[in-house]
Amino acid sequence: MLETSVEPVGSGRASLECDDLRVTLAGAAGEVDILNGVRLSVASGDFVSILGVSGSGKTTLLRVLAGLQQASGGQVLCNGIPVDGPPQGVVTVFQDYAHSLLPWRSVRRNVALGIEDRLSKSECAQRVDEALEMVDLQRAADEYPWRLSGGMQQRVQIARAIAMRPSVLLMDEPFGALDAMTKASLQDQLQQVQALTNTTIIFVTHDVEEAVYLSDRVVVLQGRPAAVGLSLEVELERPRRQVATKELPEYLKLRHEVYAALGQASAQ
Amino acid sequence: MTAVLRRINVVGIAAMFSVLVLWELSVRTGLVTFEYIPPPTRVVAGLGEIISSGELTTNLVHTLTAAVVGWAIACVVGVLAGLALGLSRATWTYSMASVDALRALPIVAFVPVAVLLLGFTMEMEIVVAFYAALWPIVLNTVAGLRSVEVRLLEVGRVLRLGHRGVLWKLRLPAATPFIIVGMRLGLSVSLVLTLVSEMVGNPAGLGFALLQKAQSLQPEQMFAYIVVIGVAGIVLNAVLMALARLLFPGQMAASGESA
Ligand SMILES: Nc1ncnc2c1ncn2[C@@H]1O[C@H](COP(=O)(O)OP(=O)(O)OP(=O)(O)O)[C@@H](O)[C@H]1O
Ligand SMILES: [Mg+2]
Numbered sequence: 001m002l003e004t005s006v007e008p009v010g011s012g013r014a015s016l017e018c019d020d021l022r023v024t025l026a027g028a029a030g031e032v033d034i035l036n037g038v039r040l041s042v043a044s045g046d047f048v049s050i051l052g053v054s055g056s057g058k059t060t061l062l063r064v065l066a067g068l069q070q071a072s073g074g075q076v077l078c079n080g081i082p083v084d085g086p087p088q089g090v091v092t093v094f095q096d097y098a099h100s101l102l103p104w105r106s107v108r109r110n111v112a113l114g115i116e117d118r119l120s121k122s123e124c125a126q127r128v129d130e131a132l133e134m135v136d137l138q139r140a141a142d143e144y145p146w147r148l149s150g151g152m153q154q155r156v157q158i159a160r161a162i163a164m165r166p167s168v169l170l171m172d173e174p175f176g177a178l179d180a181m182t183k184a185s186l187q188d189q190l191q192q193v194q195a196l197t198n199t200t201i202i203f204v205t206h207d208v209e210e211a212v213y214l215s216d217r218v219v220v221l222q223g224r225p226a227a228v229g230l231s232l233e234v235e236l237e238r239p240r241r242q243v244a245t246k247e248l249p250e251y252l253k254l255r256h257e258v259y260a261a262l263g264q265a266s267a268q
Numbered sequence: 269m270t271a272v273l274r275r276i277n278v279v280g281i282a283a284m285f286s287v288l289v290l291w292e293l294s295v296r297t298g299l300v301t302f303e304y305i306p307p308p309t310r311v312v313a314g315l316g317e318i319i320s321s322g323e324l325t326t327n328l329v330h331t332l333t334a335a336v337v338g339w340a341i342a343c344v345v346g347v348l349a350g351l352a353l354g355l356s357r358a359t360w361t362y363s364m365a366s367v368d369a370l371r372a373l374p375i376v377a378f379v380p381v382a383v384l385l386l387g388f389t390m391e392m393e394i395v396v397a398f399y400a401a402l403w404p405i406v407l408n409t410v411a412g413l414r415s416v417e418v419r420l421l422e423v424g425r426v427l428r429l430g431h432r433g434v435l436w437k438l439r440l441p442a443a444t445p446f447i448i449v450g451m452r453l454g455l456s457v458s459l460v461l462t463l464v465s466e467m468v469g470n471p472a473g474l475g476f477a478l479l480q481k482a483q484s485l486q487p488e489q490m491f492a493y494i495v496v497i498g499v500a501g502i503v504l505n506a507v508l509m510a511l512a513r514l515l516f517p518g519q520m521a522a523s524g525e526s527a
Pocket of ligand 1: 025026027034052053054055056057058059060061095
């Protein structure tokens, strides 16, 4: 932790941590505690998944980590620096893809949104093409996003994040709208990107298999207000393979443990 | 080209044509006996007369110049005022009461004031057209700037677009369809109020011609002028929409006005 904290944000490596994080939101029936005492420490280059039943506060936690939501207690440190507002190099992929794209821009220009003013035209075009290829959307590059399926729109959002070359990628159920085949292929693309760039990834998902398959660590939110109930190291060999890895006894054991923790969470 | 053809409403044109035929028949068979309602064929003849005498061109140019110049100034001033009101909380708080009060005043009531101040001049017409178009443009610009979804503003923060980027890449593009709607409304009220200012103020242009033809009992020519005014309004609107689609294809397509 200490070595990584001297890394400047945006250099391609970054850590993220929070301790005793508390979030209170104004609901219909007054103030509601959503998160209480959340402790999380994600080292540079780590892949951490956050699981929890619907409404447990995963999106809320991710928004606080992203600097989009103020914590009511505790703070988030990005490379040791307190976060107040989205830090440079930390890019979020939102859960509601339909509202996160600019309907008046083509797919290509949506992906270029964050880099078009920072890079030369040709560099920008090249990065956009790379990102689109990664999510297999080259053929839709000139379409408007609202003409695409939900899964394709989500991939546009992912491409836009990747084109930024983030040091931390925060993803909120990014593959929720995809079919099994596309999902598997994007999971493996994401693995590859991370192996190449050493991006820190915090990944919210509903899918236990996906969490175990991708992560270095799986974190389960439990309770109301939620805190980290289970934090499980996943020490499966990399690169992981869709079929081979999921047949390992170690994988099956981890999967079982996460399901058990989630069952406990929903029983509360 | 096919897109243009597809936009032509065949059924609508057929219906309009039948009404014209019905009108012609009811006048000719004596079903309708108003002395001053000429059948369409006579209106066409009247149109021929005002074209060949050259008065139509003069009047048309006069009125359209006044309406379009006033409207164009209103577009610039209206969008700028809309930006000031929509982007700055302080400007909004200080001026919204005045905006609401002024807007509630019927625009026609402003015509005698303009005549008193500027006399029977073209400038008076332009000022009236300007004032008429100003409100819809200002209010729609404000509404447009407020229409940006919260999530998109968050995307802007995450991608670190900065204040300028958020304005140019998010707020203004999101507001564009609204601003266009304001400009369309503004254009039609500009034309109407220019005509009114010619009827009660400056004796020139289409508005005054209309009045003159009625008073000198020339209904064929009067109806011909009415037709011309209607067509002028339709053409102006079509030109504006074509320009908007050309300049802002993405925004127009996203708001349902396909390019
Ligand atoms: N803006 C808000 N104001 C008040 N309460 C909110 C707000 N947003 C979310 N909540 C509440 O916070 C709780 C957690 O919501 P959150 O969206 O973080 O859940 P989640 O774990 O992401 O759920 P899902 O898996 O369904 O996406 C919910 O009970 C929700 O009602
Ligand atoms: Mg959520």
